[in-house]
Amino acid sequence: MAIPAGPVIVSLGVLFFLSGLVVNLVQAICFVLVRPLSKNTYRKINRVVAELLWLELVWLVDWWAGVQIKLFTDSETFRLMGKEHALVVSNHKSDIDWLVGWLLAQRSGCLGSALAVMKKSSKFLPVIGWSMWFSEYLFLERSWAKDERTLKSGLQQLQDFPRPFWLALFVEGTRFTQAKLKAAQEYAASAGLPVPRNVLIPRTKGFVSAVSEMRSFVPAIYEVTVAIPKSSPPPTMLRLFKGKSSVMHVHLKRHSMKDLPETDDAVAQWCRDMFVAKDKLLDKHIADGIFSEQEQDMGRPIKSLVVVISWGCLLIFGALKFFQWTSLLSTWKGITFSAIGLAIVTVLMQILIQFSQSERSTPAKVTPVKPNNGGEPSRTGQDKHK
Numbered sequence: 001m002a003i004p005a006g007p008v009i010v011s012l013g014v015l016f017f018l019s020g021l022v023v024n025l026v027q028a029i030c031f032v033l034v035r036p037l038s039k040n041t042y043r044k045i046n047r048v049v050a051e052l053l054w055l056e057l058v059w060l061v062d063w064w065a066g067v068q069i070k071l072f073t074d075s076e077t078f079r080l081m082g083k084e085h086a087l088v089v090s091n092h093k094s095d096i097d098w099l100v101g102w103l104l105a106q107r108s109g110c111l112g113s114a115l116a117v118m119k120k121s122s123k124f125l126p127v128i129g130w131s132m133w134f135s136e137y138l139f140l141e142r143s144w145a146k147d148e149r150t151l152k153s154g155l156q157q158l159q160d161f162p163r164p165f166w167l168a169l170f171v172e173g174t175r176f177t178q179a180k181l182k183a184a185q186e187y188a189a190s191a192g193l194p195v196p197r198n199v200l201i202p203r204t205k206g207f208v209s210a211v212s213e214m215r216s217f218v219p220a221i222y223e224v225t226v227a228i229p230k231s232s233p234p235p236t237m238l239r240l241f242k243g244k245s246s247v248m249h250v251h252l253k254r255h256s257m258k259d260l261p262e263t264d265d266a267v268a269q270w271c272r273d274m275f276v277a278k279d280k281l282l283d284k285h286i287a288d289g290i291f292s293e294q295e296q297d298m299g300r301p302i303k304s305l306v307v308v309i310s311w312g313c314l315l316i317f318g319a320l321k322f323f324q325w326t327s328l329l330s331t332w333k334g335i336t337f338s339a340i341g342l343a344i345v346t347v348l349m350q351i352l353i354q355f356s357q358s359e360r361s362t363p364a365k366v367t368p369v370k371p372n373n374g375g376e377p378s379r380t381g382q383d384k385h386k
Contacts, residue, residue, distance in 0.1 A: 072290075
């Protein structure tokens, strides 16, 4: 269904931000009162509370826009999803790749313990960024000199995580666009690297650090490849709010952490080789229109629908009582106050939409120079961040 975006954005924005502020308040109270006494108890509570917010966005994908996300993987990997810690490494194909990850995590029963490495500015996003901060997402400044300690410290904190978690790492460092692909191709050609056609060149420092710190307690790497069929328009946040569907194909391959090389240089090369193989896999997908692995039936759980309906009923009831008690809409002052509130919600929703747009993400600037002593070509702005 296609619906005018304006009224939908305002209506869903009011629902999302009001419910989100409730969630943030509960998270803040638990962070102050529960976490100092028991970090694991806090994590268990936060897992449930955060889901009450994040399921609203899962509902947006699943029930409002009806985006079809088809998962292709082997049956053993499908069985293990959600039952083990995993480092999730994906290409960054669309504006809603993070939402695709949430949907897969929700299907696997670990949405509340889905984590990601994200740019620092993300944590300042009202409601959603705050909820991620309380949920122990890792926020980096895109300067390795500053981020190395932050990343290693954050990863070490996950050793005693009480439930299976997924940590998503987008090693390309930025969302895919044709302009960024062209820059990556020019760099690869000048540096003597395989020239990509469907992916960007991975930044390996963050991946190497993650493997080094997590090798002892994370058994698997989930290599995720996201593709959009030619017949489907690319999904965006704005399309979701308009109720417009898209189709996304997700290929998932499990790598055992114990099978990775031991040295940092070899791990970095393993990551680069993985993206060369991923590029070829996407070539094949373009030719065939589908991945060759078995498609797994993920269903469409009703939980997100129930959560949104419950939040809607609760907030409508609360709003009616509030307006009845305050007579807010009976005076011009109250009407003006309400209009300002709606305007603020509209602006915040526009910020969220624009923040997700790939054209606005920071491009990967690469300047080829001579290979360093370790045999890996050095990059300016490419590998210094993650």
